[in-house]
Amino acid sequence: DAGVIQSPRHEVTEMGQEVTLRCKLISGHNSLFWYRQTMMRGLELLIYFNNNVPIDDSGMPEDRFSAKMPNASFSTLKIQPSEPRDSAVYFCASRPHGEGEAFFGQGTRLTVV
Amino acid sequence: DAKTTQPPSMDCAEGRAANLPCNHSTISGNEYVYWYRQIHSQGPQYIIHGLKNNETNEMASLIITEDRKSSTLILPHATLRDTAVYYCIVRVQNTGNQFYFGTGTSLTVIP
Numbered sequence: 001d002a003g004v005i006q007s008p009r010h011e012v013t014e015m016g017q018e019v020t021l022r023c024k025l026i027s028g029h030n031s032l033f034w035y036r037q038t039m040m041r042g043l044e045l046l047i048y049f050n051n052n053v054p055i056d057d058s059g060m061p062e063d064r065f066s067a068k069m070p071n072a073s074f075s076t077l078k079i080q081p082s083e084p085r086d087s088a089v090y091f092c093a094s095r096p097h098g099e100g101e102a103f104f105g106q107g108t109r110l111t112v113v
Numbered sequence: 114d115a116k117t118t119q120p121p122s123m124d125c126a127e128g129r130a131a132n133l134p135c136n137h138s139t140i141s142g143n144e145y146v147y148w149y150r151q152i153h154s155q156g157p158q159y160i161i162h163g164l165k166n167n168e169t170n171e172m173a174s175l176i177i178t179e180d181r182k183s184s185t186l187i188l189p190h191a192t193l194r195d196t197a198v199y200y201c202i203v204r205v206q207n208t209g210n211q212f213y214f215g216t217g218t219s220l221t222v223i224p
Contacts, residue, residue, distance in 0.1 A: 004156075033211055043157070043200075043214035056211065091156050093212075101147065102212055104156030 004094050004105035012111045018080040021108045023092035025073050031095040032075050033102060034067055038088045049075065082112045116140070117201045122219040125195075131188040133218050135201030138182045143205050146177060147212065148186045150197040157200065157214070160186065191222045 005024040013019050025032055032049040047057040052069040060067070064083070069075045079086055089109050093102040118136040125131040137146065147162040161168055161175045163184075168175045174187040188195055200217040 035214075042216055045211050045213060048211045093156070101149075101159035101162065104158070106156050107154075 004092060004103050006090075006092055006105035006108050008108060009106065010109045010111075012113065013082055015083055015112055016081045017112075018078065019082045019086075019110060019112075021077040021079075021090050021092075021110070023075045023077070023105060025075070025092075025094040026096075026103055027073065028096060029094035029103075030072065030097045031102075032069060033093040033095075034075070034077050035091040035093065035104075036088045037091065037107075043091075046077070079110075082110075084112045087111050116203050116213070117215050119199070119201055119215065119218045121216065122221070124221050124223055125188075125191045127193060127222050127224050128190055131191040131195065131220060131222070133186040133188075133199050133201075133220065134183065135186070136183045137201070137203050140181050140203050141205075144203045145205070146175065146181075146184050147202040147204060148173070148175065149200045149202065149212075149214070150195075151200070151217070152194075152197040160199075191220075193222050193224065196220060196222045 007022045030051050034046040035043050036046055037043045046059045047067045048055050049069050065079055067077045089107045091104050091107045093104040095102045145162050145164050148160040149157040151157045160172050161170055163175045163177055177184045198217040198219050200214050202212050
């Protein structure tokens with residue numbers, strides 16, 4: 001398995017534009033996490049899905065952020081409209097059913113100018 | 114709420130054992146101790162986890178004190194590639210509880 005795959009690896013966009021980050025889970029995994037990492041705040045959990053259903057979105061900073069799992073193997077994180085303070089590295093991670101460690105993707109480095 | 118305390122940074126000589134401490138004094142009886150590391154610009158990587166017994170795998174050893182209020186991750190022969198930020202996390206196994214990362218320990222392996 002190729003692991004958790006995120007795209008794009010780098011994204012530069014202008015303030016106000018819509019940004020969509022993508023994540024492909026490891027086959028057979030049923031839990032999906034989105035994290036954001038900045039120097040100031042470290043690794044923050046944004047949202048967690050289990051079996052395609054959002055379980056905890058308390059970490060989503062505001063209504064400009066939304067996340068979906070249209071199927072069991074794919075997720076998107078959308079920011080609309082984007083702001084410079086959204087600049088960060090965004091990671092997704094997946095975990096198999098029941099137990100086991102979370103496997104992280106390589107991240108998407110987002111820069112909003 | 115990360116529920117763990119780690120020193121912000123440590124150095125270790127190449128080839129020597131690296132011992133990374135973690136305090137988790139409020140750990141509950143059903144919470145496991147997990148260790149992850151993050152090499153610069155990469156996603157966090159799982160290392161090891163345990164409940165109360167010491168654990169060892171091909172990457173590291175985990176020593177958990179009898180009262181479970183602290184643990185130590187041991188890299189037996191540190192290499193330059195082990196330079197990374199190491200995170201200690203406590204969570205309940207087999208539940209929906211997600212992984213909350215603290216600030217971690219930045220380990221630098223010196224040639």
